[in-house]
Amino acid sequence: MKQLEDAPKEKSRALAVIHDDEGFNWSELLPEEDAVGYAFMTKIVPFKDTRTEEVKYTNRKVSAQFMKNRMYQTWKEAKTANRWDVDRECYLDPKGNIAVDPDSVRVETLTEQIEEEEEARQRMWWGGGEDEGK
Secondary structure (H helix, E strand, C coil): CHHHHHCCCCCCCCCCCCHHHCCCCHHHCCCHHHCCCCCCCCCCCCCCCCCCHHHHHHHHHHHHHHHHHHHHHHHHHHHHCCCEECCCCEEECCCCCEECCHHHCCHHHHHHHHHHHHHHHHHHHHCCCCCCCC
16 A cells, blocks of 8 residues: 555556457557556456356256345335236336236246356357257
8 A cells, every 4th residue: 555655646547458459559549658568368268167067056046046036025015015007917116017926936947047048158158059969
C-alpha cells in the first residue's frame, strides 16, 4: 500500500489483444513511448470438464434443488400477493412471468436438463456433432 500512496497520480492504460487483433497496428492508438512493459500469453484452451460422474451428478442435483427452491419462493410470493392471471390460469411473478407450481416439477427432470446443457456446452467448446455417436 505504501508504494501506491507515494506514487504520483498518473493515468494508466491496459491493452488486451485477442486472436483476431494480431494484424492490427496498435502503435497508432498507444504510442511506443507510453509503453511500460509487455506481457505474453499462450494459446487459451477452453474448459474441459474432468470431474468424475459422481461429482457431476452431485453438483447437478444441488443446482436442481436450488432451482426448485427459487421456483417455490417465486410461486409462494405470487400466491401470497394474489397475482392470478385469469387468461393464462396461472400465478405471475412481479415482472409478469409465469410462476410455476414447484409440485409440478421434479428435481430429476431439472438434473437431466442441467446435464444436457453441460453436454451441449462441452460439444460447443470441443466440437463434434450431436449425431457423432450414431
